[in-house]
Amino acid sequence: MFLCAYLNHFFYRFLHFLGKQQPDQTNKPTTTVNMSGLDGVEHKTLKVNGINMHVAELPGSGSGGDPIILFIHGFPELWYTWRHQMTALSSLGYRTIAPDLRGYGDTDAPEKVEDYTYFNMVGDLVALIDAVTGGDEPVFVVGHDWGAMIAWQLCMYRPEKVKALVNMSVLFSPRNPDRVPIPTLRRFLGDDYYICRFQKAGEIEAEFETLGTEKVLKDFLTYKTPGPLYLAKGKLFKSSENGGASSALPPWLTQEDLDYYVTKYENKGFTGPINYYRNIDRNWELTAPWTGAKIGVPVKFIVGDQDLTYNSPGAKEYISSGGFKKDVPLLDETVVLKGVGHFLHEEKPEEINQHIHSFFQKFL
Numbered sequence: 001m002f003l004c005a006y007l008n009h010f011f012y013r014f015l016h017f018l019g020k021q022q023p024d025q026t027n028k029p030t031t032t033v034n035m036s037g038l039d040g041v042e043h044k045t046l047k048v049n050g051i052n053m054h055v056a057e058l059p060g061s062g063s064g065g066d067p068i069i070l071f072i073h074g075f076p077e078l079w080y081t082w083r084h085q086m087t088a089l090s091s092l093g094y095r096t097i098a099p100d101l102r103g104y105g106d107t108d109a110p111e112k113v114e115d116y117t118y119f120n121m122v123g124d125l126v127a128l129i130d131a132v133t134g135g136d137e138p139v140f141v142v143g144h145d146w147g148a149m150i151a152w153q154l155c156m157y158r159p160e161k162v163k164a165l166v167n168m169s170v171l172f173s174p175r176n177p178d179r180v181p182i183p184t185l186r187r188f189l190g191d192d193y194y195i196c197r198f199q200k201a202g203e204i205e206a207e208f209e210t211l212g213t214e215k216v217l218k219d220f221l222t223y224k225t226p227g228p229l230y231l232a233k234g235k236l237f238k239s240s241e242n243g244g245a246s247s248a249l250p251p252w253l254t255q256e257d258l259d260y261y262v263t264k265y266e267n268k269g270f271t272g273p274i275n276y277y278r279n280i281d282r283n284w285e286l287t288a289p290w291t292g293a294k295i296g297v298p299v300k301f302i303v304g305d306q307d308l309t310y311n312s313p314g315a316k317e318y319i320s321s322g323g324f325k326k327d328v329p330l331l332d333e334t335v336v337l338k339g340v341g342h343f344l345h346e347e348k349p350e351e352i353n354q355h356i357h358s359f360f361q362k363f364l
Contacts (some may be wrong), residue, residue, distance in 0.1 A: 032279045038083055045106070046126035049120070054079070054106035055099045055128070058090035067163075068132060069356075069364060071098040072125070074145020074169075075273050076220050078105045080260055083358065084349035085142065092141075097132060099124075101147070103272020105264045113201065114273040118153045125154055129161050138163040140360050144345055145169055146206060146276055155297045156290055164363050166356050169309050169342055171301065171318060174327050175291045181280045182335055194229040198277040204231070205270050210315040211236055214262045216270075221253055221261075224341040226311035295328040299315045300359040302352065304340030332359065 030356045042057045049079060056079040060066035069089060071082040079098035086096040100107040102124055110116070129139055141162050143151030148170040155162050166216065186196050198204050208216045219237040223229070230238070247257065301324075320323050325331050335355060337344055345352045 010179050046131050049123040051102055051108040053099050055097060058086045058096045060090050060093040060095045066093055066095040068095045069140045070153050072143040072147030074147045076217055078264055084190055088353040099128060109268060109272035113275050113278050117279045117286060121150045122154050122157050126158055126161060135337060140164055141164045142356060142358055153286045155292050155295050160295045162297045164360055166300045166359055168302045169307055169346060172295055172328055173325060175287055175292050181284050192230045194231045195277055197231045198274050207236060208270055214265045217261050218258060222250060226308050298330045298332055299328050300332050302335040302355055304337045304344045306341045
C-alpha cells in the first residue's frame, strides 16, 4: 500500500510527537482515451511553471461554469489513482482535473534533485489552477499521501486559490524548528526505515530495477501493515516486520490497473518520485518562514484506521486532543473509516465520493 502508506509522511507527525505567475498555456493536442470505466477522459499537456505537465480531465455538464475539483495524487501513484472519483463526480456536475505531478507518468521529470521541493510542486499547481480557471477563481482540492502533503502547503502559501479541501491519510503537521527530519528519523527508526533508504541517489532505484517494476508496485500497493515500513538492503518487502506483501491483488486493484502503473513507471522510472523524499530536509529549511502558520481554508480530513499514517506515534492524540483543530481552525470533520487502509479512495470509492460531494456542496 505504500509507499503511499509510508509516504504518509506521517513521519512529520512522528517528529512532532517527539519533541501570481500567469502560466504559458501552450498545450499539445487533447486526446480522448477510453479505458475500462473511463470513457471520455481527455488528456492534454500544459506548459506550467517551466515544465510540461500531463493533465487528465473529465468535464461535468459541459456548460463552462462547472465547479472544478483538482485531484493531487501520492506515491507510487499517478492521475489514474483518481479514476473512480473523476467518473463519479463528473457525473454530478463537477469538472474533474487530475495531473501527473512532476517526475511522474507523462509529466516532465527535471534531472536536479533540488527541483522537487514544496515550492516547485506548489508552483506547478498554482500555474495549473490559473491555466484551467483563467487565474481568477479558486478550485476545490482533494489530496492523498504526498498529494495531501502538497495540498497542505498550497493552502498555506496560496489560500486564495483553494475553495475547500478534502485531504486523506496525511494529517497536517506544523513545522518543528528544533528537529531536522532525516537525522531524527535515522536516530529513532534506523537506516533501514524506507525514507532513510531513499536518501542516497540511485541506490534504491538500482534495487527496484533488480526486483522488477511490477513486483515493486504490487508490493507497495498491497502493503497493509499499520507500522513503520523497513526496506533492508537485499530484503525489500521480505521482512516479517512489514507483514509481507500479499501474492494476490486486493479486490480494488485489477491487473489492468496494475499494468497501467507498471507501463508508466517502466517508462519514467522511480527517481523523480523518490526525489520528493530527498528534499525533506531541504523543505524543512525552506519553510522556516511558515513556522507556526495555520491552514486557513475549510477542510474535511479522511483516514483509514488501518492506515500506517493513522497509527503513527502521536497521530491519534493530535486529533483527539484538539491539536489538529487548533492548527486547522476551519476543520469541518475528521472521518476515520473502519477496516480501511492507506489507499482508501480506491478501496472504498463510493464512500469517499459521497464524502467529497457532501462537503463541497456546502460551498456552492
